[in-house]
Amino acid sequence: MIDLVVASAPLIGRGLLVTLGVSLAVLVLGSLVGLAGGLCLLYGSRALQWGVRIYVDALRGIPHLVLIFAIFYGFPALGLQLSAIAAGIVALSLFCGAHVAEVVRGAVASIPRGQADAAAAIGLAFRDRLRHVILPQAVGRFLPAWVNTAVEIVKSSSLVSLVSVVDLTMATQQIVGRTREALLFYGVAALLYFAINFSLSLMGRQLERRYSHG
Amino acid sequence: MADAPLIALQGLEKRFGEARILRGVDLEVARGEVVAIIGPSGSGKTTLLRCINFLEDFQQGRILVEGETVGYREEGGRRVKRADADIARMRAHAGMVFQSFNLFPHMDALGNVRLGLTEVRGMKQAAAREHATAWLERVGLGGKLSAYPSQLSGGQQQRVAIARAVAMEPKVMLFDEATSALDPELVGEVLSVMADLARSGMTMLVVTHEMRFAREVAHRVVFMDQGAIVEQGPPAQVFDDPRSERLRQFLGHLSARL
Numbered sequence: 001m002i003d004l005v006v007a008s009a010p011l012i013g014r015g016l017l018v019t020l021g022v023s024l025a026v027l028v029l030g031s032l033v034g035l036a037g038g039l040c041l042l043y044g045s046r047a048l049q050w051g052v053r054i055y056v057d058a059l060r061g062i063p064h065l066v067l068i069f070a071i072f073y074g075f076p077a078l079g080l081q082l083s084a085i086a087a088g089i090v091a092l093s094l095f096c097g098a099h100v101a102e103v104v105r106g107a108v109a110s111i112p113r114g115q116a117d118a119a120a121a122i123g124l125a126f127r128d129r130l131r132h133v134i135l136p137q138a139v140g141r142f143l144p145a146w147v148n149t150a151v152e153i154v155k156s157s158s159l160v161s162l163v164s165v166v167d168l169t170m171a172t173q174q175i176v177g178r179t180r181e182a183l184l185f186y187g188v189a190a191l192l193y194f195a196i197n198f199s200l201s202l203m204g205r206q207l208e209r210r211y212s213h214g
Numbered sequence: 215m216a217d218a219p220l221i222a223l224q225g226l227e228k229r230f231g232e233a234r235i236l237r238g239v240d241l242e243v244a245r246g247e248v249v250a251i252i253g254p255s256g257s258g259k260t261t262l263l264r265c266i267n268f269l270e271d272f273q274q275g276r277i278l279v280e281g282e283t284v285g286y287r288e289e290g291g292r293r294v295k296r297a298d299a300d301i302a303r304m305r306a307h308a309g310m311v312f313q314s315f316n317l318f319p320h321m322d323a324l325g326n327v328r329l330g331l332t333e334v335r336g337m338k339q340a341a342a343r344e345h346a347t348a349w350l351e352r353v354g355l356g357g358k359l360s361a362y363p364s365q366l367s368g369g370q371q372q373r374v375a376i377a378r379a380v381a382m383e384p385k386v387m388l389f390d391e392a393t394s395a396l397d398p399e400l401v402g403e404v405l406s407v408m409a410d411l412a413r414s415g416m417t418m419l420v421v422t423h424e425m426r427f428a429r430e431v432a433h434r435v436v437f438m439d440q441g442a443i444v445e446q447g448p449p450a451q452v453f454d455d456p457r458s459e460r461l462r463q464f465l466g467h468l469s470a471r472l
Contacts, residue, residue: 117269118316118375122330122382123306126298132329136320211320 001184008175008185015171016192022089022157022167023196027150029093034100039130041105052101059098064156067091072163088160092153099149107142108134140211147204151197158193168192220245220280220417221266221386227274228261228441235261237441238275243386248418250428250449253438254464259421262438263388266419267308268301279307279385306334309379313391315371317363317378323350324359327378335382349377353407369400376407380416387411389420425468429453437461 040052059067072087082090111134119133161170172189176182219242228236236258243249251259264270266277268285277284284304286293296304317326327346331337337345350356353373363371372392379387389408393401405427412418412431422428428435428449435452437445437460445458456462 112316114312114314114316115318117264118310118312118318118378120269120302120305121267121308121310121312122378123302123334124330125302128333132333133318137318 001181004179004181004184005188008179011171011175012168012185012188012192015166015168018085018166018171019154019157019168019193020196022085022092022160022165023150023154025089026092026096026153026157029089030096030149030153031100031146033093033097034102035104037097037101038104038108041101042108043126056098056101059095060102064092064095065159065162067094068159068163084163084165085160087163088157088165092156092159095156096149096153099152100146103142103145103149104138106145107138110141111137136211140208143204143208143211147200150200150204154193154196154200218281219243219278220247221419222278223262223266223275224278225275226262226265226272226277228258228265228270228272235441236265236272239441239443241436241443243417243419245385245417246415247434248412248416248420248432249434249436250432251419251421251436251438252423252425252428252464253444257438258441259438260390263310263390263419263421266386266388267305267310269310279304302334306330306382307385308388309382309384309386310388311372311375311379311390311392313394315363315368315375315395317371317374319363322360322362323355323366323374323377326363326374327381330378330382346377346381349381350374352410353377354403367400368396369403372396372404373407376404376411380411386417386419389418389422391421391423393422393424425453437464439464 037052037056040048041056044052068088068091071082071091072084075082075087115133115137116129119129124132157167158169161167161173164170166174168189172185176185179185221241221243223239223241226236226239227234239258239262241249241262251262253259261270265272266279266284268277271285276286276288282304285301286295288294318329321329324343324346327349328339328342331342331345332339335342347356347359350359353376355370355373355377358366358370358374361370363374366374376392392408393404396404401424405424408418408420408427409431420428420432430449432449434446435449436443437452437456437458439460445452445456445461452461453465456465
């Protein structure tokens with residue numbers, strides 16, 4: 001049994017790297033989109049708020065897999081051919097962005113108005129009020145929800161295997177197909193997903209402590 | 215005091231929906247003058263103060279600080295809202311102290327005072343530190359530079375807030391019920407810092423329920439009710455010889471409570 005696992009380690013390792021890469025790319029892109037989206041929901045013009053609200057609500061109501069398929073199989077009809085991995089990253093980033101936008105909006109809105117007033121009263125312009133006063137306080141409030149989103153994204157990254165990306169899930173499927181050791185290798189995959197998400201949660205808790213202000 | 219007023223409010227109108235919060239308020243404040251604004255809750259005192267540094271928008275009238283209009287430029291008889299950077303620049307001229315302190319909880323006392331110095335006044339870190347330290351020492355908090363707001367008493371927090379505002383060297387200080395949220399035994403330490411500032415020649419508009427402070431420190435007391443100035447004058451006149459029935463009623467309620 002150990003021999004089997006050792007022999008399969010290179011493929012599992014490559015799959016794990018792809019899963020980590022996809023998750024990281026989605027979290028970075030999605031968080032940037034979400035930060036911008038959340039700030040638009042709070043401070044944008046009425047039209048912008050409306051547009052972002054439609055994006056957030058629509059994306060949260062569509063299954064992840066439908067969007068991955070739509071982008072991978074549907075975009076070529078529009079003359080835009082994305083690789084399987086790019087289609088997966090774009091689709092999941094859009095989902096991540098929608099979730100993070102709502103998380104950022106909620107966190108920033110929960111900062112007492114007096115903080116923005118005090119920052120304005122010493123002459124800080126809008127951008128500096130956000131940078132020095134509002135966002136540093138909002139980070140502590142949105143971290144728990146952001147970590148939940150990150151965990152969901154790592155789990156959802158397994159969906160890219162359905163457009164033939166050899167991530168951890170697909171690598172595991174290939175190994176199981178070859179060895180017929182489903183319980184063993186899906187168990188290994190489950191452990192690895194759990195390890196990633198557990199590390200994320202621990203990191204989140206540490207950051208939360210760092211950014212919490214009594 | 216110079217002839218031209220430092221601050222001039224002309225026909226200031228503020229509405230929240232249908233409610234008229236300020237009804238054509240006219241007020242001039244001379245350089246170095248300390249004006250106490252008194253009146254019942256909901257009379258528009260806080261809104262008036264917030265309009266002066268444009269934390270509240272207003273629908274009509276003008277506010278001038280050293281002759282420069284606050285919030286709006288006037289172009290061919292039309293009001294044109296100033297750019298964010300321009301509004302921010304003007305706000306730095308009017309320091310404000312809030313009832314609930316509003317210190318930044320993620321910064322220590324020094325950080326709270328230093329932020330505006332480095333980001334708005336463009337001071338270098340070392341100079342800003344020195345300037346902020348000097349002001350915190352002046353309000354009696356030289357030993358609390360590294361304390362976070364959650365580690366300070368209400369009175370200490372309010373003194374940091376005063377240092378944060380005054381360190382910007384504003385043309386006028388606006389105090390919005392600065393002692394209302396404090397335990398009675400902590401009120402004195404804040405009032406004493408405010409009196410010290412007044413003695414130093416700082417122009418101050420002080421919304422307050424502390425009538426003794428208004429009587430002893432202010433040069434002029436303004437009584438507001440229902441969004442308008444009902445009566446104003448030197449403290450002795452306003453407190454000892456009120457002209458309007460409404461002010462007599464207000465003072466009567468206060469003395470009944472004491």
